[in-house]
Amino acid sequence: MTKQPSREAELAELHGRIAELERRCTELDRLAHHDTLVPVPNRRGFLRQLEQTIARLKRYKDPAAVLFVDLDGLKMLNDSFGHSAGDAALVHVATLLTRGVRESDTVGRLGGDEFAVLLDHACEITAMDTAERLIDAIADADFIVDGRAVPLSVAIGFTLIEVDDTPAAILARADAAMYQGKAAA
Template identity: 40%
Template sequence: MSNGTPQVSSQDSGQQIDRLADENALLRASLSDARARLDELEQLADGDMLTSLSNRRAFLKELKRVVGQAGRHGTPAAMLYIDLKGLKAINERHGRLAGDAALIHVARSLLGLIRSTDMLARIGGDMFALILDHLDHNSAIETGDRLARCIAASPVDLGGTEISVEAFIGVTSILPGDSVDEVMARADQNMARARTGF
C-alpha cells in the first residue's frame, strides 16, 4: 500500500549518486584548471617578458616582505639598484634588437653571479634591482663591486661585434624602521653618487 510519497528504487538512488559523483569530479577538474590559469596569470603579471626576470610589481612585493622582516627581527638585508651605462648608444648605433640582446645578456650574467635566495628584477628600461636577504652592509657593497666588475668584463656579442656594457650600482642596507620608499630612495641616491663618482 502506498502512502502517497514516490518510491525511489535502489537503482535510481545509485544513479543519482553516480551523477553527483560525476558532477563533483567535473567541478574539481574545473577548479584545478582555474587555479592553474590563475597561477599562470600571476606569473605573467610578475614577470618581465624580455629577460624572464621578475618585474617591478614582483620586486616591490618582495621588498615589502624583506623590509617587514628587517623591522620585526632585525634581519640584515640590502637592496641594489643597477643602472646600465651605454644602452641608449647601443640602441642608436645597432638598433633596438641589439639593446634587447644587451639587456638579456646582463640579466643572465647577473643571475649567474648571485645566490638562489637573492631576488633580481628588471624594474624598467635599463634598470635592474636586487634584494640581498641575510647579507650585511659590507658584504652587500662587496657584492655590488663584484657585479659591476663582472658586467664590465663580459661584453655583449652582437654577431661577432663585442660591445662592453658598464653598470652603476647603488647599494643600501635595509634597516629596522625603514619603509619601502626610504630603502628605494637611498639606493637611488647611492646609484646617482656612483654615476657621478661622488
Template identity: 45%
Template sequence: MNDNRTTDPVALAAENATLRIAVAQLVERVAELEQIADTDTLTPLANRRCFLRELQRVARQVSRYGHSAAVLFIDVDGLKAINDTYGHSTGDRVLIHVARILRERVRGTDMVARIGGDEFGVLLERVDADAAREKALALSSAIADSPLDSIAVAVSIGMAPILPEDHDEATLALARADCDMYGTRREVRLSR
C-alpha cells in the same frame, strides 16, 4: 518549490568530478596569470611589481627580527647609445645579457628583477652593508668583463641597507640605492 537537482548518486559523482576538474583548471590558470603578472616580458626575471612586494616583505623581516638586508639599484650605462648605434634588438640583447649575469652571480635566495627600462634591482637578504658593497663591485666587474659580442657593457650600481624603519615604506631603501648609484656614477666620472 521545484528543485531540478538530481539525487542520483552516480550522476552526483559525475557532476562532482566535472566540478573538481574545472576548479583544478581554474587554479592552474590563476597560477599562470600570477606568474605572468610578476615576470618581466623581456628577461626571465621578476618585474618591478614582484620586486617591490618582496622588498616590502624583507623590510618587515628586518624590522621585526633584526635581520640585515640590502638592495642594489643597477643602471645599464649607455643603453640609449647602444640602441641608437646598433638598434633596439641589440639593446634588448644587452638587457638579457645583463639579466643573465646578475642572476648567475647572486645566491639562489637573492632576488634579481628588472624594475625599469635599463634598471635592475637586487635584493640581498642577510647581508651587511660591506658584503652588499662587495657584491655590487663583483657584479659590476662581471658585467664589464663580459662584453656582448664586441659591445662593451657597463653598469652603475648603488647600494642601500634596508633599515628597520623601512617596514612602512620599503621603496625608501630603493630610492636610497638609486641616489647612491648616481653618487657612485658621479665619483667615477670625477676620477677619470
C-alpha cells in the same frame, strides 16, 4: 528522458574546473609579477619580495640590502645596433646579475635599463663586495652584436634596509647612491 550525471561525475567536473582556474590564477600572477623580456621579476614582483623582506627584518632583525643597477649606454646601443641588440643586452645583464648572486637573493627589472638586487642576510660589506663583483662580471663578460664585442658596464649603488623603511624610500636611497657613484667616477 535524459540521464542526470552522477554526483561523482559532477564532483570530478568541478574539481577539473577548479584545477583549471588555479592554473589560470598562477599564470596571471606570473604575468603580473615577471618581466616580459628578461627572466626576472618586474617592478611589481620585486616590490612584493622587498615588502616581505622588510617584514622579516622587522620580526627577526635579519640584515638585508638593495642594490640599484643602471645599465650604461643602452640608448647608444639601441641607436647604433637596433632595439633587438638593446633587448639582448638587457637579457645578458639580467642573466649575469642572477648568476652573480645567491639563490636566496632576488634580481628584478624596475624598468628600462634599471635593475635592483635584493640581498638577503647582507651587511654593508656584503652589499659593497657584491656590487663590485657584479660590476666586474658585467664589464668582463663578452657581449657580441653582429659578430663584434660590445663592452657593457653598469653603475651600482646600494643601501641597507632599515626596520621602518618603505620600498619607495629604499629604492630612492639606492638610486641616489648609484648616482653619487656615477658622479664620483
